[in-house]
Each structure stands twice: as structure tokens, then as C-alpha cells.
Amino acid sequence: MTKCSVDSELGCSLMEGIFQRRSFWPKKTSVRPLPTNSNSTLKVTSPSDSKGRHGGSRKTASLNSISPKPPPKLDEKLVTTPNLVRSRPSTSSHKSQGARPSDAARNSSSSSATSSLKQQSQSQELTDMKRLRREPNGLYTEPNRASTDHHQSYESKALVPTSSGNVMPLGHLGNLKPLRTGNSMITDLPDSTNKTRYYHQRKLSDSRIGNNGVMGNITRKPSNENPKSGGRFLGLLNKLDPEALKSMGNEEYKQGRFKEALALYNQAIALNANKASYHSNKSAALIGLGHLMEAVIECREAIQIEPSYHRAHHRLATLYLRLGEAEKALNHYKYSSPTDSEYIAKAQALQTHLSRCIEARNLRDWNTLLKEARCAISSGADSAPQIYAFQAEALLKLHRHQEAYATFRKGPKFQIDSCTQFFGPAASAYMLIIQAQLYMTMGRLEDAVALAQKAARLDSSNNEVTTVLRRVLAVESARLRGNQLFNASKFLEACVKYNEGLDHDPYNTILLCNRAACRSKLGQFEKAVEDCTMALIVQPSYSKARLRRANCNAKLERWEASIQDYEMLIRETPGDEEVGRALFEAKIQLKKQRGEDIKDMKFGSNLVFISNNERFRHFVTSPGMSVVLFCNKTSHKQVLQLLEQVCKRYPSVYFLKVEVEDHPYLAKSESVSSVPAFKIYKNGSRVKEIPGNNRELLESSVKLYSS
The missing domain is CATH 1.25.40.10 (Tetratricopeptide repeat domain)
Incomplete structure (x- = not known):
């Protein structure tokens, strides 16, 4: 390129002085792309670069022999990028200003520098390029000085490459690689705005996920690491991400694995206890496991965190309905959205049946109490211990003790301490005295005494409780x-x-x-x-x-x-x-x-040897049960011993022995295909055939059909 005249250089210096003063204003500017010839222009960073965006071109001025600024010293960092790709022009530069001093700097940069400065710059360029080749893991600077050299480059006005995206095609990089792939790479970008940081964070996160991720226009080389390490890394991230844990818990819940889902929800709550959905989902898992009272606690926690959480209100209302708390169920159904008239109708029906139960009990109308208690259970209160206690009490008073005991065993099983906390001491004491009366009637007197004493401790002022305690002790x-x-x-x-x-x-x-x-x-x-x-x-x-x-x-x-x-x-x-x-x-x-003949009857003589067809028909057609062994005369001694042993254990059952050599017609009529074989007859019908010498099957079958 031809050299520019001194007048032009003076003009550029004058314009430079003017625009340098303007550059103190915090405007973000960019320059047009640099030419890609081999004589790359040396530029000096202006003070306004401290406010510019990383990757955007900075304001530069031509080096002039009469410029008031001294040339850069040797210890300053001179970084040049020969044969750089053209940077994309910034649209903001066309909007912000018309004529820029940087334009004049590019037009005169090929001839404005003095020969001494050229020698210094070329020497420094060669030194820097050699150093960069020796450092394949660094991006323009040493790895251990990446964060500090950036600040020093501002203070010493070091030369930096001009690029719109701070990235270059892979072919132009040679053996250069990115400095780091962590967050420090983003923080090292000078004066990045929030938008710029977000852009680079997104690119870096994309490059982390895949093995061939792309960061800008730099393609990441495929890694030779074990692919399982990525799964372990993602698994570790999932363990640290409560939302991921919640999603995993939801999948377990859908599969019906409530215990596994509960463990995942607990982990999510441990990481973030202030998320209402975690507690609500935990309550759903607890319901699946049958822990209704614990589920109530989690729903309450969710509503306390988020009072307008409609799903938690609906779930809590349903829990109250199942536990027989109709008034509380109605209250929370009103807060759930959209309002479900069917559930509200159920809660209202339950409230009506409970009122009638209390009234019938006060009147000692046990039939009505039994009827209304069953209606309350069918209304949705399938886990209400107090309603089951109403039903058991009514059956006891009606002298239907076996039904009362079966009803009690079919009811919900809650720890008494949990019932006391949830329903109150008076309700718990009532349930205890009903259970004590059931145990007393069924002969479990020691257990009945213990329950009655516990009820008296919970509600000592209740006359009914003290009366039951006195009865049990007597x-x-x-x-x-x-x-x-x-x-x-x-x-x-x-x-x-x-x-x-x-x-x-x-x-x-x-x-x-x-x-x-x-x-x-x-x-x-x-x-x-x-x-x-x-x-x-x-x-x-x-x-x-x-x-x-x-x-x-x-x-x-x-x-x-x-x-x-x-x-x-x-x-x-x-x-x-x-x-x-x-x-x-x-x-x-x-x-x-x-008046019947008893001369052949002896205790333990239920083993009979069949001598004719009439005797065989007599035993197998008589009421009761008979077991017949079809065997040979000499070769089945072990089976005969088995028959004798079983015979002693079941004295009320007749055991018959038929030797097929003497009675082939019986073997044929009874469809005996192989010997030894057992056949079981009950009330004249053949019900079971047991081939071979299977003692366990024989004993289990005799026990089954003799009952």
C-alpha cells in the first residue's frame, strides 16, 4: 500500500483527538471489518474500550510519528491475528455516528507507522506467535494468567484482535484451542452485557451436553472419555436438581411404586422445602402407602407455603372426607378450583349421617346407629376410625359379637398417639373403650384392661370411660x-x-x-x-x-x-x-x-383291607371320606407304611387297601392306570387322585377334604 501524506496523518491525528474525547462517553461502538491482507494493521486500544462489548471492534487511531502518545512499551502485550476472517459489521455503528476516526485509521494504517515501530511490532509479533504455538491450551494468553491478563491488557492498553464474535473458523486456528469450557471463560469476557453473557452461557451449555457440541462456530473435537461418565454427571445433576427429583418421583408414582416416589419427593424437599408442589406430591405418595394422617400433614404444609394451591386444598379435603372430618372437608372443597359439586355433596351427606349417628347413640337406638354408620362409610368415610367404632358398638349392644369383632378388624389401623393428635383425646378415648369391650367379650382380658386404663388417662373426667374401666377390672x-x-x-x-x-x-x-x-x-x-x-x-x-x-x-x-x-x-x-x-x-x-353290629370296630381300625367289591362299595359310598390305595401285593411296602402313618393321624377317615392282582375289575372300574395310586372319595364321589408316593400331597389333600 502507498504511504499517506503527512497532512492526512495530521488530519487523522486531529480527528483522533476530537473523537478520543468523545470516546469517554459510555457508548458501545463497533468498527467496520478489517482487510484480510498480510499487512495487518496494528491498533491501540482506546480508553473507551473498557465500556465496549467483548467481541465488538474498538476505536483505534493510526500510529503517527508526531502523535503525542508514546509507542507501546515492549512489556505490553501485543497480540496480532494474521489472516483473520472478516468480522461482521455492527449495525450499531451505523446508527450511532457517521464519520469515525477508526475509518481514517484503517485507510492510513499501512504507511503511518515509523520503521522503528514496525521493527518493534514485527519482533513482538514473532515473539507472541511463537509463545502461542508453544501454548496449545491457551486462548491468546497463558492458562494460569487468563483472568488477570485481561485486566492488565486494559491498564497497559494491550492490542487485542478485532472480531465480532470472538470466534474464528477452525481452519484458521491452527493448534489453538479454547482456554476453558467452564463459567470462567464467560467471566473473562471484557465488559460483557447481560445479553452477551446469556448468549455465551447458552452456547457453552450446548457444548457440554453433546460429545460434538458447537460453541459459536468452533466445532468441539469428539471426546475419548467414557460415555458412561456423561450419564453419571447427569445423574449427579439430577440429584442436585429438586425439579428433576420431582419428575422422577412422578414417574415412580405413575408406575405404582409409592415407596420409591416418596423417597424422591423427600430428596426434593431436602433441597427446597419451600415448594408447595413437592409437599403435595409427597402426600399423594403417602396416600398410596395408606399413611393418611401423614398425608394430611404434607397437604397442610403445601397450603401454608401456597395458600391458593387448589390441588392441595382438594387433596386435603378428600383426606378429611375419608377420615370422617366432614366439616373440614367442606371447608377445603370450597377453596379448591374448580368447585366440584359431587365432592361437596358427599361431604354434606357425610355430615348429615354423622349427626344422626351421634343422635342415635345418645338415644341408645342401636339399629339406627348401625344403619347411619354404614351410610357414613359408604359416603366416603372409608378410613374413619370413629365411624367404625360406632358400628362395632352398635353390633355389641345387639349381641352380634362376632360381627362386631370382624368390623373392628376390618377398620383402619392407626396408632393411638396419631389418633389423639388428629382427632383429640376424647375421640381417642371413645375408640379405646369400644376396643376394650370387644377384647373383653372375646376373652382377651389383659389387653382389655390395658386399653381401658389408657382411655382413662386420656379422658379421666368421662363417666362412660370410668364405667368401662371398672367393668373390665371386675x-x-x-x-x-x-x-x-x-x-x-x-x-x-x-x-x-x-x-x-x-x-x-x-x-x-x-x-x-x-x-x-x-x-x-x-x-x-x-x-x-x-x-x-x-x-x-x-x-x-x-x-x-x-x-x-x-x-x-x-x-x-x-x-x-x-x-x-x-x-x-x-x-x-x-x-x-x-x-x-x-x-x-x-x-x-x-x-x-x-342296634347295629360293632364287633369288627376297633379304635385305630380305620385301615381296611378290601376283600370283595361289595365291601369296597360300602365304604366309598358311605357318608364321610375314604382314601383308597391301589397297589401290588409285594412291591409297594413303602407306600403301605405311608398309608399306615397317615391313617393314625386321621382316625375319623377310612383308609382302604386294594391289591390289584386280586381285584383287577376294581382297578378297571375305577380307571387305575398306574400303581401305586391313591384315590380320595367323599360322600360317594371320587374327588382326588394322587399318583405315586407323595406324602405331602396326600396329607394336604386328606386335610383339605376332611374339613
């Missing part, structure tokens, strides 16, 4: 004293004590059965049968009362009734030899009473 005292007298063979005195206990609880199964034992010892078998029958009405599974009634009926020579009870007991305990012997004796006596 019944327990009568049982203990009566047992002592019975063991001392003082049967009459023991009977009196049991009577005292029954005055407080007329349907107590323990006292009824114990009094029956005393009356049996006193020869009062008819009264003993009555006591046992009453105990079995209250508790049909009370086997001790059934055995005592069977024995008393046998004493009264009521053989059919006695056999009926013995057979029921033998089904429950098929290996009980005492019951089996009693059953056998009762059958002998019944046959005697009917």
Missing part, C-alpha cells in the same frame, strides 16, 4: 379368683366367682366356658351345655367350648350332637388323638343305640 378379677378356686377343686366357690364376673359382662366367653367346667364337675351337664352354647354363639371358633359341649352331650348320651362337635374338631385338628378316640367311642355308642 371381670378380670373374677376370672383370676375363680381360676384359683377351680384349681383348688372348690368348684362351687369358683362358680360363684365366675357368676360375679358375668354380672358385669354376661357374654364373656372365658367366664362362660369356665363356669361350664365348674358345672360339669358338679354334674350339672345340662347347664354346662347351655354355657358352652352361649360362648359358641359369641365366638364360633372357640374350640375349648365346643370340646366341653361335646363331652357334656356324651355324658347326657346325646351321641349325634356329640359326634357332630367331635367331627368339627377333628377337621380343625386332624392329628388330635384325644378327639379321635372320643369320636370313635361316640360312634360305637351310637351304633349300639341303633
Whole structure:
């Protein structure tokens, strides 16, 4: 390029002085693209660069021999970028000003510098380029001085490359690589505005996610790292991101894995406890696990954080409805949006049924109480312990003790401390005394005493609670004293004590059965049968009362009734030899009473060897159960031993042995395809076939069909 005249240089210097003064104003300017020839222009950064955007061109002035500014010193950082790509012109420069001193600087830059300055600049350029080649991991500066050299370049007015995006094509970079990919790279950009920082942050985040991410127009080289490391990194980020944890919890919840979902929601809350949705979602997981009271606490927490959280209000209202708190349910349904008339109608219906339950209980109208309690449960209060207590109490008062106990067992199971905190001490005390009365009736007197005492501690001023406590203590005292007298063979005195206990609880199964034992010892078998029958009405599974009634009926020579009870007991305990012997004796006596032949009947003789077809048909068609073994004469000794062992455990069952060599017609008529084989007959019909020598299957089948 030709050299410019001195006049032009003076003109440029004059204009430079003017615009340098203007450059003190904090305007953001940019310059036109530099030419890409090999004689790149050397530029000096003006003071206004401290306000410019990184990547935008800065105001420059031509170096002139008569310029009042001294040339850059050698220790200043001179950075040149030969053969740079053309930077895109900034539109802001055309809007902000017309003629710029930088234009004159570019027109005269090829000839305005003195020869000494050229030598200095060329020497410095070669030095810098060599240093840059030796530092492949640095971006224009040393890695360990990246953040500090940037500030020094402003203070010493170091030369920096002019570029619109601070990025160059990969082909022009040579062996240069970005300095860092962390956030420090963004903070090192000089005077970045918030918009610029956001742009670079987005580009850098894009480059982190993929293996071939792009930052600006610089393509990142594919990494040789293990691809699993990226998954571990994302997993770590998810563990630190409460929203990601919530999303993971939602997926677990949709799959029905409530325990896993609860753990993820807990982690999200640990990171951010002030997000209402986390607590609301946690309550949903707790509902799935059946922890309703804990779910209520989480819903309350969500509403406290965000009072207008409609979903939390709706969920809390539904919880209150299920727990029988109709008034609270109505209150929160009104806050939920959109208002659901169906749920409000349910809450109102529940409120009506609860009012009727309280009224019926006060009037001691137990049938109405039972009806309204069931209606309340069907209205949505399926987990309300107080309503189940209403229903159990009504059944107790109606002497439907077994139903009352079944209703109690079907109801919700909450810890008493949780019930006290949620429903209050009075409601908890009421539920405890109902449970105590149930236990007392079913013979669990020690548990009944403990529950009644706890109820008295919760509500000591309640007369009903103290009355139940006195009753339970009196019944327990009568049982203990009566047992002592019975063991001392003082049967009459023991009977009196049991009577005292029954005055407080007329349907107590323990006292009824114990009094029956005393009356049996006193020869009062008819009264003993009555006591046992009453105990079995209250508790049909009370086997001790059934055995005592069977024995008393046998004493009264009521053989059919006695056999009926013995057979029921033998089904429950098929290996009980005492019951089996009693059953056998009762059958002998019944046959005697009917005048039948009993000469071949012996206890333990339920193993029969079949000698003819008529005898086989007699056993398999008779009422009851028979087990037939089809075998060979000599080769099945082990199977015969098994038959004998099982036979002793089930004395009420006939076991028949058929040797197929002597009775081939029986084997054919009964469709025996292989031996040994067992066949089970009940009431004349073949119900089971067991091939081979399977003892477990044989015993389980005998037990099943004999019951």
C-alpha cells in the first residue's frame, strides 16, 4: 500500500483527538471489518474500550510519528491475528455516528507507522506467535494468567484482535484451542452485557451436553472419555436438581411404586422445602402407602407455603372426607378450583349421617346407629376410625359379637398417639373403650384392661370411660379368683366367682366356658351345655367350648350332637388323638343305640383291607371320606407304611387297601392306570387322585377334604 501524506496523518491525528474525547462517553461502538491482507494493521486500544462489548471492534487511531502518545512499551502485550476472517459489521455503528476516526485509521494504517515501530511490532509479533504455538491450551494468553491478563491488557492498553464474535473458523486456528469450557471463560469476557453473557452461557451449555457440541462456530473435537461418565454427571445433576427429583418421583408414582416416589419427593424437599408442589406430591405418595394422617400433614404444609394451591386444598379435603372430618372437608372443597359439586355433596351427606349417628347413640337406638354408620362409610368415610367404632358398638349392644369383632378388624389401623393428635383425646378415648369391650367379650382380658386404663388417662373426667374401666377390672378379677378356686377343686366357690364376673359382662366367653367346667364337675351337664352354647354363639371358633359341649352331650348320651362337635374338631385338628378316640367311642355308642353290629370296630381300625367289591362299595359310598390305595401285593411296602402313618393321624377317615392282582375289575372300574395310586372319595364321589408316593400331597389333600 502507498504511504499517506503527512497532512492526512495530521488530519487523522486531529480527528483522533476530537473523537478520543468523545470516546469517554459510555457508548458501545463497533468498527467496520478489517482487510484480510498480510499487512495487518496494528491498533491501540482506546480508553473507551473498557465500556465496549467483548467481541465488538474498538476505536483505534493510526500510529503517527508526531502523535503525542508514546509507542507501546515492549512489556505490553501485543497480540496480532494474521489472516483473520472478516468480522461482521455492527449495525450499531451505523446508527450511532457517521464519520469515525477508526475509518481514517484503517485507510492510513499501512504507511503511518515509523520503521522503528514496525521493527518493534514485527519482533513482538514473532515473539507472541511463537509463545502461542508453544501454548496449545491457551486462548491468546497463558492458562494460569487468563483472568488477570485481561485486566492488565486494559491498564497497559494491550492490542487485542478485532472480531465480532470472538470466534474464528477452525481452519484458521491452527493448534489453538479454547482456554476453558467452564463459567470462567464467560467471566473473562471484557465488559460483557447481560445479553452477551446469556448468549455465551447458552452456547457453552450446548457444548457440554453433546460429545460434538458447537460453541459459536468452533466445532468441539469428539471426546475419548467414557460415555458412561456423561450419564453419571447427569445423574449427579439430577440429584442436585429438586425439579428433576420431582419428575422422577412422578414417574415412580405413575408406575405404582409409592415407596420409591416418596423417597424422591423427600430428596426434593431436602433441597427446597419451600415448594408447595413437592409437599403435595409427597402426600399423594403417602396416600398410596395408606399413611393418611401423614398425608394430611404434607397437604397442610403445601397450603401454608401456597395458600391458593387448589390441588392441595382438594387433596386435603378428600383426606378429611375419608377420615370422617366432614366439616373440614367442606371447608377445603370450597377453596379448591374448580368447585366440584359431587365432592361437596358427599361431604354434606357425610355430615348429615354423622349427626344422626351421634343422635342415635345418645338415644341408645342401636339399629339406627348401625344403619347411619354404614351410610357414613359408604359416603366416603372409608378410613374413619370413629365411624367404625360406632358400628362395632352398635353390633355389641345387639349381641352380634362376632360381627362386631370382624368390623373392628376390618377398620383402619392407626396408632393411638396419631389418633389423639388428629382427632383429640376424647375421640381417642371413645375408640379405646369400644376396643376394650370387644377384647373383653372375646376373652382377651389383659389387653382389655390395658386399653381401658389408657382411655382413662386420656379422658379421666368421662363417666362412660370410668364405667368401662371398672367393668373390665371386675371381670378380670373374677376370672383370676375363680381360676384359683377351680384349681383348688372348690368348684362351687369358683362358680360363684365366675357368676360375679358375668354380672358385669354376661357374654364373656372365658367366664362362660369356665363356669361350664365348674358345672360339669358338679354334674350339672345340662347347664354346662347351655354355657358352652352361649360362648359358641359369641365366638364360633372357640374350640375349648365346643370340646366341653361335646363331652357334656356324651355324658347326657346325646351321641349325634356329640359326634357332630367331635367331627368339627377333628377337621380343625386332624392329628388330635384325644378327639379321635372320643369320636370313635361316640360312634360305637351310637351304633349300639341303633342296634347295629360293632364287633369288627376297633379304635385305630380305620385301615381296611378290601376283600370283595361289595365291601369296597360300602365304604366309598358311605357318608364321610375314604382314601383308597391301589397297589401290588409285594412291591409297594413303602407306600403301605405311608398309608399306615397317615391313617393314625386321621382316625375319623377310612383308609382302604386294594391289591390289584386280586381285584383287577376294581382297578378297571375305577380307571387305575398306574400303581401305586391313591384315590380320595367323599360322600360317594371320587374327588382326588394322587399318583405315586407323595406324602405331602396326600396329607394336604386328606386335610383339605376332611374339613
